[in-house]
Amino acid sequence: DAEITQSPRHKITETGRQVTLACHQTWNHNNMFWYRQDLGHGLRLIHYSYGVQDTNKGEVSDGYSVSRSNTEDLPLTLESAASSQTSVYFCASSDRIGEAFFGQGTRLTVV
Amino acid sequence: DAKTTQPPSMDCAEGRAANLPCNHSTISGNEYVYWYRQIHSQGPQYIIHGLKNNETNEMASLIITEDRKSSTLILPHATLRDTAVYYCIVRPLRAGNMLTFGGGTRLMVKP
Numbered sequence: 001d002a003e004i005t006q007s008p009r010h011k012i013t014e015t016g017r018q019v020t021l022a023c024h025q026t027w028n029h030n031n032m033f034w035y036r037q038d039l040g041h042g043l044r045l046i047h048y049s050y051g052v053q054d055t056n057k058g059e060v061s062d063g064y065s066v067s068r069s070n071t072e073d074l075p076l077t078l079e080s081a082a083s084s085q086t087s088v089y090f091c092a093s094s095d096r097i098g099e100a101f102f103g104q105g106t107r108l109t110v111v
Numbered sequence: 112d113a114k115t116t117q118p119p120s121m122d123c124a125e126g127r128a129a130n131l132p133c134n135h136s137t138i139s140g141n142e143y144v145y146w147y148r149q150i151h152s153q154g155p156q157y158i159i160h161g162l163k164n165n166e167t168n169e170m171a172s173l174i175i176t177e178d179r180k181s182s183t184l185i186l187p188h189a190t191l192r193d194t195a196v197y198y199c200i201v202r203p204l205r206a207g208n209m210l211t212f213g214g215g216t217r218l219m220v221k222p
Contacts, residue, residue, distance in 0.1 A: 033210075042212040045209055048209050058209070
């Protein structure tokens with residue numbers, strides 16, 4: 001069955017380190033998204049991509065970057081991790097107008 | 112994108128129908144209504160979507176008013192496993208458009 005997977009599921013890193021969160025989908029969807037969710041809050045969009053070599057900033061993109069070199073993967077990089085980036089990160093993919101599929105999340109703690 | 116308004120929380124007795132309302136009075140003619148839910152700590156899960164006709168699937172029913180300014184998600188026989196945050200999202204019919212999450216409704220199903 002097609003799926004979307006995130007890795008790692010849990011990560012602890014130090015302030016200032018570069019961190020990359022992986023997202024891999026086998027739906028062959030062109031559209032992929034990264035969200036963050038902080039305790040007691042809804043999901044906020046970080047970056048998104050509509051296809052290979054396409055990336056766009058969401059509402060909370062500062063300090064994050066993404067690259068899309070193939071259809072299956074959209075890695076999220078924190079250039080220099082900050083404590084404010086401690087959060088749960090969700091990756092999603094979708095087709096043109098249908099449902100979006102979300103990964104199980106990566107819980108990132110920056111100490 | 113049209114803004115949605117949902118009650119922050121609701122309770123429902125196990126085995127009874129859960130009716131979750133959503134107001135989207137500024138919805139445009141080409142915008143769909145989507146419902147997702149997020150069970151504690153998991154990634155959001157697609158439930159159902161519709162344009163103007165009522166829709167039903169194995170999970171729920173979606174009732175959209177004739178003027179499309181509001182909708183109701185119906186879980187016909189709520190179980191304890193339906194306890195979750197339910198998000199009503201209005202999304203334009205454009206390729207790859209992202210989902211914008213609001214606060215949602217926290218549904219508590221009680222024995």
